Amino acid sequence: MPELTAKKFLEDKKEALGLTLLTGENGLSSPILRPLLQRPSLLLTGYTKDFAHKRIQVFGKTEMDYLDSLSDKPAK
Numbered sequence: 001m002p003e004l005t006a007k008k009f010l011e012d013k014k015e016a017l018g019l020t021l022l023t024g025e026n027g028l029s030s031p032i033l034r035p036l037l038q039r040p041s042l043l044l045t046g047y048t049k050d051f052a053h054k055r056i057q058v059f060g061k062t063e064m065d066y067l068d069s070l071s072d073k074p075a076k
């Protein structure tokens with residue numbers, strides 16, 4: 001089976017899934033080794049126990065809304 005990279009997945013599915021590349025092209029040559037997705041909602045709050053770091057991380061509307069709600073001011 002040919003190797004599927006993040007770049008190939010993005011190219012093939014960008015339009016159909018409405019994907020947007022936000023972080024630049026570093027890492028796009030990385031192979032997708034596990035066909036599992038993770039929505040990192042709790043990770044964004046600092047809870048990292050049992051984080052599925054080998055899965056594809058998907059930031060959906062909930063995650064993006066949460067990030068948009070954060071203040072740019074550092075916590076006291």
